[in-house]
Amino acid sequence: MYFCPIRNQYLHPPSQPTVTNSHERPSPPLEQLSPVRASSTRVPHNIVIVPQSHSSDDALSKIEALFETIVDAISVGSPITIPYRRSTNAQVFDPTASASNPRDGRHMDSVRFPGRNPQELRRFEALFRIIEISHEALLSGTLVTKRNIYYQNMELFRSQSVVDEMVDNLAFTLGVGRNDLNIVATAKGLVAGQVELIMRGGSKINCAESSDSATFRTLSASRYYTVSRAGSGILVTVRLCDLFYSNNADNYTQGKGYPDLATRKFLATIHSVRPRLLMFALVDFDPHGISVLRTYQYSSQRLDHEERTKVFGLRWLGIRSSDVLSNTVMTQDCSANSQGSQSSQDLSSQESIAYSVDGECIVRQRPRSRRTKSHPSDYTAPLNERDREKAVSVLRDICGTTRLDATEREHKLELQRMLMLNIKAEIQAVDDFGDITNWLDERLLEHSRDVNSH
Amino acid sequence: MSKQYLTLHTVDQAHPAEIFSLAPTPNALISASGSSHLLIHSTTTSPTFPLTQSLSNAHRLGCHHITTARGGPGNTFVSVGFGGDTKVWHRNPETDQWALYWTLPTPDNKKEKGDVWAVALSADEGYLAATTSDGRIHVWDVLRKAKIQTYETGAGAGGGGGQGSVGTGSFAMAVDLSRDGKFTASGHENGGVYVFNNDAGRMVYSLSGLAKPIRAVAFSPGCKRLAAAGNAGIIAIYDMQHGEHVANLSATGTRPAWITSIDWNDTGEYLLSGSLHGKVRVWDVARGVCVATHSETESALWCVRWLPKSEKTLAPGMGKGEMFVAAGANRSLTFYREATGS
Numbered sequence: 001m002y003f004c005p006i007r008n009q010y011l012h013p014p015s016q017p018t019v020t021n022s023h024e025r026p027s028p029p030l031e032q033l034s035p036v037r038a039s040s041t042r043v044p045h046n047i048v049i050v051p052q053s054h055s056s057d058d059a060l061s062k063i064e065a066l067f068e069t070i071v072d073a074i075s076v077g078s079p080i081t082i083p084y085r086r087s088t089n090a091q092v093f094d095p096t097a098s099a100s101n102p103r104d105g106r107h108m109d110s111v112r113f114p115g116r117n118p119q120e121l122r123r124f125e126a127l128f129r130i131i132e133i134s135h136e137a138l139l140s141g142t143l144v145t146k147r148n149i150y151y152q153n154m155e156l157f158r159s160q161s162v163v164d165e166m167v168d169n170l171a172f173t174l175g176v177g178r179n180d181l182n183i184v185a186t187a188k189g190l191v192a193g194q195v196e197l198i199m200r201g202g203s204k205i206n207c208a209e210s211s212d213s214a215t216f217r218t219l220s221a222s223r224y225y226t227v228s229r230a231g232s233g234i235l236v237t238v239r240l241c242d243l244f245y246s247n248n249a250d251n252y253t254q255g256k257g258y259p260d261l262a263t264r265k266f267l268a269t270i271h272s273v274r275p276r277l278l279m280f281a282l283v284d285f286d287p288h289g290i291s292v293l294r295t296y297q298y299s300s301q302r303l304d305h306e307e308r309t310k311v312f313g314l315r316w317l318g319i320r321s322s323d324v325l326s327n328t329v330m331t332q333d334c335s336a337n338s339q340g341s342q343s344s345q346d347l348s349s350q351e352s353i354a355y356s357v358d359g360e361c362i363v364r365q366r367p368r369s370r371r372t373k374s375h376p377s378d379y380t381a382p383l384n385e386r387d388r389e390k391a392v393s394v395l396r397d398i399c400g401t402t403r404l405d406a407t408e409r410e411h412k413l414e415l416q417r418m419l420m421l422n423i424k425a426e427i428q429a430v431d432d433f434g435d436i437t438n439w440l441d442e443r444l445l446e447h448s449r450d451v452n453s454h
Numbered sequence: 455m456s457k458q459y460l461t462l463h464t465v466d467q468a469h470p471a472e473i474f475s476l477a478p479t480p481n482a483l484i485s486a487s488g489s490s491h492l493l494i495h496s497t498t499t500s501p502t503f504p505l506t507q508s509l510s511n512a513h514r515l516g517c518h519h520i521t522t523a524r525g526g527p528g529n530t531f532v533s534v535g536f537g538g539d540t541k542v543w544h545r546n547p548e549t550d551q552w553a554l555y556w557t558l559p560t561p562d563n564k565k566e567k568g569d570v571w572a573v574a575l576s577a578d579e580g581y582l583a584a585t586t587s588d589g590r591i592h593v594w595d596v597l598r599k600a601k602i603q604t605y606e607t608g609a610g611a612g613g614g615g616g617q618g619s620v621g622t623g624s625f626a627m628a629v630d631l632s633r634d635g636k637f638t639a640s641g642h643e644n645g646g647v648y649v650f651n652n653d654a655g656r657m658v659y660s661l662s663g664l665a666k667p668i669r670a671v672a673f674s675p676g677c678k679r680l681a682a683a684g685n686a687g688i689i690a691i692y693d694m695q696h697g698e699h700v701a702n703l704s705a706t707g708t709r710p711a712w713i714t715s716i717d718w719n720d721t722g723e724y725l726l727s728g729s730l731h732g733k734v735r736v737w738d739v740a741r742g743v744c745v746a747t748h749s750e751t752e753s754a755l756w757c758v759r760w761l762p763k764s765e766k767t768l769a770p771g772m773g774k775g776e777m778f779v780a781a782g783a784n785r786s787l788t789f790y791r792e793a794t795g796s
Contacts, residue, residue, distance in 0.1 A: 325730060325754070382625070382643050382667065385587050388569075395515045395536055413471065416488045416516055419536060420474060420756065422627065422643060422667065 059180040060138045080113040085173045137182035267311045280317040286424035287391035321417040324425045379429040457745045458793035465787040473781035476757040477520040479528030486517035501769045523575040530579040538569040577633040589623015632673040641668025647682045659697035674722040683713035703737045715757045728758035753783035
């Protein structure tokens with residue numbers, strides 16, 4: 001029906017998320033999904049609890065205690081004081097710092113009302129607004145993104161970084177994690193499917209019901225994840241962040257469908273709790289598509305230290321050069337390479353899709369039909385100079401490895417073909433006048449058969 | 455009158471990756487692929503075309519273009535890797551072994567891109583033409599190891615060696631040098647075909663007609679004709695005396711596949727073409743018709759080449775008919791020979 005954002009919260013250790021794969025019951029009753037129920041003796045086999053390291057403090061009670069002191073202050077007419085510690089480098093609101101705490105590198109401070117100067121007045125208002133939003137979110141069990149907070153009052157906050165920093169400092173001051181405030185980073189990943197996530201704090205996300213404006217809206221709107229002939233599954237898409245895109249022209253590549261840490265951790269977590277769940281990625285046939293794919297599979301160098309970010313089991317659904325060129329050309333040699341009968345596919349440069357289906361699902365009838373697009377030039381575009389440079393840099397990255405595995409050899413081959421042909425294509429190249437479901441069905445079934453036969 | 459060619463031999467899985475380029479010398483065939491090494495097979499000693507040398511770790515990212523001098527002595531070839539690394543190799547005539555002679559320098563100036571795509575060697579093996587993704591053609595003096603000319607094809611180009619329009623041209627996907635040393639021709643992504651006069655150092659013809667990406671250009675051995683082909687799926691023939699478009703070679707029927715490679719035979723009577731659909735065709739240029747079609751593979755062909763005519767037969771009773779070779783996505787080298795006695 002819709003996509004819902006992946007909540008960072010789910011992915012951080014203090015939370016208590018459970019993953020419920022409810023593919024057998026399209027509309028699972030909510031009570032079966034509560035953490036209490038999940039930990040009782042009657043745990044349905046399809047509820048998986050992600051292990052947690054420790055539980056979080058109660059942010060709600062701390063915020064309410066803070067409100068109480070404020071009310072007390074108002075009732076006696078004394079100035080209102082909100083404790084606030086901030087990092088030494090952060091001088092966004094008030095450059096005059098008071099006592100510092102050398103141990104954690106942050107200043108002990110407070111924000112008072114009425115303020116000592118106009119800056120403090122604004123700071124008070126901003127901080128109070130964030131606390132209020134967080135309180136509301138905690139009460140209702142919903143989540144708020146940092147970007148959302150910023151857009152609540154752009155004039156007050158002035159910039160996104162002010163919000164980001166204040167939220168972090170507030171969490172620090174209260175001694176809780178940012179996620180405990182039910183405030184999360186702006187989501188890039190969207191998930192839709194027969195899965196329900198239960199967050200720390202008890203909020204639930206039913207990925208078959210939640211909503212967000214999604215790329216590949218048609219796929220989610222048609223509930224592809226339930227009607228696919230390959231079985232029901234979970235659809236995760238990564239969309240481009242517009243603001244980031246326009247503000248950082250130099251780094252534009254970062255936004256092109258590259259999965260953020262939360263998305264990768266989400267997939268890696270699902271993979272670790274449900275290893276039999278097959279995972280597929282659909283990316284554009286262009287250098288960024290392959291780079292996106294490699295980010296899922298091998299993580300990024302910058303985040304090498306992060307655990308559980310590599311989705312090793314992720315299969316490349318496409319699109320590949322063979323999907324683009326025609327239905328006959330190159331298929332022969334595709335089967336000659338180690339990847340077997342996988343064929344290519346493409347994705348829009350702004351999107352990537354990961355799709356997982358239950359490995360146990362019964363493969364249904366082989367779908368009919370093929371599209372009849374006749375010529376590659378009908379739906380490809382030439383590579384530009386930057387594309388070619390990017391392709392070479394990804395190739396370099398691959399060839400830097402001493403021994404290539406089969407997956408990397410395939411990446412290399414497709415990049416070389418891309419350069420030779422000097423073409424790229426988006427996922428839309430394989431759809432049927434906007435409907436990609438037939439194509440997806442075929443490919444997913446091919447892969448399922450592949451796996452089952454081994 | 456159709457010509458008949460027979461499959462003579464296939465070197466199966468000659469390379470571990472797709473074969474992207476072939477270059478013949480009078481006695482050998484050099485091949486390059488997506489893997490890092492180059493292979494040299496003898497073409498005059500045995501009908502099994504035995505491997506005589508392997509140049510390992512030549513191009514770490516794989517090699518997409520190699521070239522020899524057509525009609526030349528066969529002592530030099532040039533290879534270009536996917537990383538843009540360009541290497542000149544020399545043969546020791548006594549040992550018949552190849553060794554690296556020179557690696558083209560990458561420019562110090564960051565604005566001037568160091569990338570190289572297609573390459574061509576002059577018949578005397580003295581000059582190398584190399585194209586760039588921004589539409590320029592650099593000409594190098596191989597023996598002096600110096601760049602002697604840069605042709606621009608971007609906006610305002612045409613004056614030859616021009617400044618001010620650097621890097622505004624369309625990706626130059628193909629290049630050739632005429633055997634008499636007079637012309638350089640380039641084929642571009644935007645469908646443009648340009649011919650430069652090497653003596654004057656300027657563009658003489660801007661040839662239109664195909665409008666789609668050009669993947670191969672080739673001067674006839676007599677230097678009177680230029681053939682160009684690519685995504686349009688047809689071969690355009692231009693006259694070099696006046697720059698006229700004199701003929702198109704095209705197969706009838708279905709929408710033609712992208713042509714990846716073309717080559718003139720030694721007499722200039724026939725053109726060989728290879729396509730993404732795996733078809734090799736031989737064209738009678740004078741009559742403008744396809745006289746032979748081979749489709750041993752359905753996978754893409756990246757390169758097709760005639761082998762230079764040899765004085766002696768490859769094996770007893772084989773005759774001295776012309777041979778050609780095709781290679782591509784199936785990683786094998788397939789050799790063909792003209793059927794004799796017909």
